[in-house]
Amino acid sequence: xxxxxxxxxxxxIPPYSLDKENKEKLLTRRLADLTEYHRENCPEYGRILxxxxxxxxxxxxxxxxxxxxxxxxxxxxxxxxxxxxxxxTMTSSGTTGxxxxxxYLDKATSSNQQKTMVKIVSDFTGSSRMPMIIxxxxxxxxxxxxxxxxxxxxxxxxxxGAKKIYALDDNMNLDINGLAEFLxxxxxxxxxxxxxxxMVWQHFYKELMxxxxxGIRLNLFDGILIHGGGWKKLANEAVSPxxxxxxLRDVCGLDSVHDYYGMVEQTGCIxxxxxxxxxxxxxxxxxxxxxxxxxxxxxxxxxxxxxxxSTIPESYPGHSLITEDEGVLLGEDDCPCKRKGKYFKVIGRxxxxxxxxxxxxxxxxxx
Amino acid sequence: MxxxxxxxxxxxxxxxxxxxxxxxxxxxxxTGNPVMVRDMAALPAKEPFDEEVMxxxxxxxxxxxxxxxxxxxxxxxxxxxxxRKASLLNLKKRFGRSDGDLHMGRGIVFHIAPSNVPVxxxxxxxxxxxxxxxxIVRVPSKDFPQVAIINKAIHExxxxxxxxxxxxxxxxxxxxxxxxxxxxxxxxxxxxxxxNRTISELRESPLAPRAGEITFADRYSFAVIDSEEYLxxxxxxxxxxxxxxxxxxTDQNACTSPRLVAWIGNQKEGAKKEFWEHLHxxxxxxxxxxxxxxxxxxxxxxxxxxxxxxxKLETHGDNYLVRVQIPELQDGLMELxxxxxxxxxxxxxxxxxxxxxxxNSHCQTIGYIGSKEMLYPLLRSGIRGVDRIVPVGKTMxxxxxxxxxDLSGQLTxxxxxxx
Numbered sequence: 001x002x003x004x005x006x007x008x009x010x011x012x013i014p015p016y017s018l019d020k021e022n023k024e025k026l027l028t029r030r031l032a033d034l035t036e037y038h039r040e041n042c043p044e045y046g047r048i049l050x051x052x053x054x055x056x057x058x059x060x061x062x063x064x065x066x067x068x069x070x071x072x073x074x075x076x077x078x079x080x081x082x083x084x085x086x087x088x089t090m091t092s093s094g095t096t097g098x099x100x101x102x103x104y105l106d107k108a109t110s111s112n113q114q115k116t117m118v119k120i121v122s123d124f125t126g127s128s129r130m131p132m133i134i135x136x137x138x139x140x141x142x143x144x145x146x147x148x149x150x151x152x153x154x155x156x157x158x159x160x161g162a163k164k165i166y167a168l169d170d171n172m173n174l175d176i177n178g179l180a181e182f183l184x185x186x187x188x189x190x191x192x193x194x195x196x197x198x199m200v201w202q203h204f205y206k207e208l209m210x211x212x213x214x215g216i217r218l219n220l221f222d223g224i225l226i227h228g229g230g231w232k233k234l235a236n237e238a239v240s241p242x243x244x245x246x247x248l249r250d251v252c253g254l255d256s257v258h259d260y261y262g263m264v265e266q267t268g269c270i271x272x273x274x275x276x277x278x279x280x281x282x283x284x285x286x287x288x289x290x291x292x293x294x295x296x297x298x299x300x301x302x303x304x305x306x307x308x309x310s311t312i313p314e315s316y317p318g319h320s321l322i323t324e325d326e327g328v329l330l331g332e333d334d335c336p337c338k339r340k341g342k343y344f345k346v347i348g349r350x351x352x353x354x355x356x357x358x359x360x361x362x363x364x365x366x367x
Numbered sequence: 368m369x370x371x372x373x374x375x376x377x378x379x380x381x382x383x384x385x386x387x388x389x390x391x392x393x394x395x396x397x398t399g400n401p402v403m404v405r406d407m408a409a410l411p412a413k414e415p416f417d418e419e420v421m422x423x424x425x426x427x428x429x430x431x432x433x434x435x436x437x438x439x440x441x442x443x444x445x446x447x448x449x450x451r452k453a454s455l456l457n458l459k460k461r462f463g464r465s466d467g468d469l470h471m472g473r474g475i476v477f478h479i480a481p482s483n484v485p486v487x488x489x490x491x492x493x494x495x496x497x498x499x500x501x502x503i504v505r506v507p508s509k510d511f512p513q514v515a516i517i518n519k520a521i522h523e524x525x526x527x528x529x530x531x532x533x534x535x536x537x538x539x540x541x542x543x544x545x546x547x548x549x550x551x552x553x554x555x556x557x558x559x560x561x562x563n564r565t566i567s568e569l570r571e572s573p574l575a576p577r578a579g580e581i582t583f584a585d586r587y588s589f590a591v592i593d594s595e596e597y598l599x600x601x602x603x604x605x606x607x608x609x610x611x612x613x614x615x616x617t618d619q620n621a622c623t624s625p626r627l628v629a630w631i632g633n634q635k636e637g638a639k640k641e642f643w644e645h646l647h648x649x650x651x652x653x654x655x656x657x658x659x660x661x662x663x664x665x666x667x668x669x670x671x672x673x674x675x676x677x678x679k680l681e682t683h684g685d686n687y688l689v690r691v692q693i694p695e696l697q698d699g700l701m702e703l704x705x706x707x708x709x710x711x712x713x714x715x716x717x718x719x720x721x722x723x724x725x726x727n728s729h730c731q732t733i734g735y736i737g738s739k740e741m742l743y744p745l746l747r748s749g750i751r752g753v754d755r756i757v758p759v760g761k762t763m764x765x766x767x768x769x770x771x772x773d774l775s776g777q778l779t780x781x782x783x784x785x786x
Contacts, residue, residue, distance in 0.1 A: 355618040357621050359561065
């Protein structure tokens with residue numbers, strides 16, 4: 001990145017320390033640099049900027065920068081490094097038959113993702129490593145050449161674990177004996193649990209509920225659960241985040257529960273939920289809520305589409321993306337948890353368009 | 368169904384065994400009933416433009432025009448207008464044969480209407496009736512108010528035309544191969560709307576060896592505008608309204624909706640500015656924008672920019688109308704078409720430059736502003752596509768020649784007497 005602002009400088013800043021004005025200055029400089037960098041190094045991205053007659057001179061704030069739809073990464077290979085420099089290709093968790101996003105990482109971007117995540121998560125868990133329960137099965141991380149979102153999440157979070165145990169076997173059965181032993185061995189220590197929201201609910205919570213009448217219980221009063229991946233499947237079962245939290249506390253005493261929002265297209269920059277239930281943007285990234293009709297910025301409290309910006313991506317032009325998620329900005333710099341920056345909530349996925357027209361639409365398209 | 372007699376055997380089974388009754392019972396009937404469907408094979412076919420059929424349709428037209436609730440739906444009113452006596456007589460004049468031979472309906476027509484266009488089924492039914500056939504029509508699965516209004520008018524009119532009852536059966540069912548099999552085996556002609564996937568689904572169900580089929584596959588359309596002619600037109604709002612009806616009214620997703628606008632003449636920039644500004648104004652007033660549409664169009668336009676060099680994107684300050692300027696027309700362009708207000712745009716020097724997008728059988732309609740003669744060199748150039756050219760504002764107008772087929776011919780048979 002020659003003499004442009006390097007990521008190392010940003011990484012030195014404590015994750016929730018900058019107020020609006022200072023953060024805007026930092027992001028504008030770094031993200032405009034990244035835009036320029038990718039324009040020069042990714043020909044497809046360059047053509048996109050050409051098509052909208054992009055002009056850096058007109059960028060007063062990072063909010064003025066163009067954004068790519070996340071879906072574009074499913075349709076086009078976008079990278080700003082030569083193929084030889086790619087050390088990892090991450091894929092999104094598409095439903096069967098759907099195209100998946102392909103995100104190309106070189107050594108620097110991959111390592112920056114990990115460092116960033118450590119900074120963010122440590123702010124919630126403390127910096128020492130903990131015994132860790134991964135609420136998933138071991139096979140999900142086996143193929144290291146192609147990382148699924150689930151595998152990438154697990155590997156990313158694994159660096160916080162001193163000793164690790166998978167809570168499920170490859171048939172998705174809860175290893176209750178293994179877990180009991182694990183907890184006994186590390187009694188008195190803080191335990192980190194990580195998993196995808198639906199996996200935690202389906203294969204961990206439900207199984208513990210089933211075992212309860214048999215007198216089998218796990219005690220996780222000292223546990224801290226970090227989970228992500230979205231609420232879509234749980235919303236189908238009418239489980240709200242509050243209910244999810246309450247039921248986990250009931251069944252195993254787990255009280256420190258943090259949802260996070262993040263995506264494979266911007267790995268590293270996750271948005272952690274604080275003790276007040278708010279998702280937070282760190283100094284390394286930001287969100288802008290935009291109106292669907294014209295992509296102008298929404299006010300606090302106004303529902304819109306979530307744009308995500310990350311200062312990390314150098315090997316692919318994914319530093320400014322518009323998601324297909326809807327959310328609401330709740331405030332900035334004034335969350336009672338004292339973390340600076342924007343805090344928000346995610347409402348869910350945008351609905352597919354219902355169209356008229358001669359060609360029939362098929363329900364299968366909407367799964 | 369391997370041997371030649373197979374179809375006949377199958378027909379007998381259809382009217383006898385309990386399985387068929389069960390299948391027919393499982394269908395929802397908006398008009399008609401299972402017994403009527405079974406008896407349809409014995410119903411006499413009529414000659415095209417039969418007096419009773421025309422009287423009946425005219426009564427349906429009157430009933431529609433008399434209903435207050437119909438006024439809110441221009442598509443319903445347009446259909447009502449199309450089946451009024453004067454319009455039918457005009458069709459008779461155009462399509463009635465005076466060749467000395469006898470022309471008759473082919474018997475039973477099984478229509479599969481598209482699921483997301485409200486009134487298409489009614490046109491298909493009217494075409495089937497006018498050509499002298501009995502009709503089984505699968506109406507859209509969605510509960511469109513338009514369907515309820517038209518069906519009400521049909522019911523009322525059937526009361527004074529009881530002999531027409533056996534010729535009209537309106538049904539609803541979810542995708543179901545058994546029902547498709549059963550009704551396809553009965554049909555003398557199957558008419559399949561709904562695009563490629565619906566067609567391939569129906570093709571799983573065999574027709575009798577002598578039965579025919581009309582399929583309306585996925586198509587695309589575009590518009591050609593003479594910039595000078597457009598600038599001379601006095602009422603720009605009316606033009607915008609017409610173009611809106613051609614496009615946004617069906618989410619720009621009908622086979623007839625222009626996906627590209629080609630500009631000709633010497634005042635392109637001035638004409639574009641006026642044209643799109645007027646359209647944008649109407650779109651903002653009328654169109655129901657769905658939140659995902661902006662993302663869809665952004666994605667499609669960036670994809671276009673990635674694939675073709677020199678693409679320029681134009682918006683009007685919002686996501687209602689997205690224009691993608693294409694420097695050069697290429698085969699395959701239309702594979703990247705999108706809907707809900709997403710237009711490719713091309714500055715055309717010579718009309719023959721449009722050949723690449725016309726030279727395949729997917730290309731259906733050219734809507735035009737200007738003189739239609741300007742298109743003739745293109746139409747005569749040997750292209751494989753383009754089935755009709757119509758003025759902007761009329762791309763959706765139904766006719767018995769549709770999608771390149773003469774329905775009046777395909778839905779009738781000829782008894783040769785004039786040798």
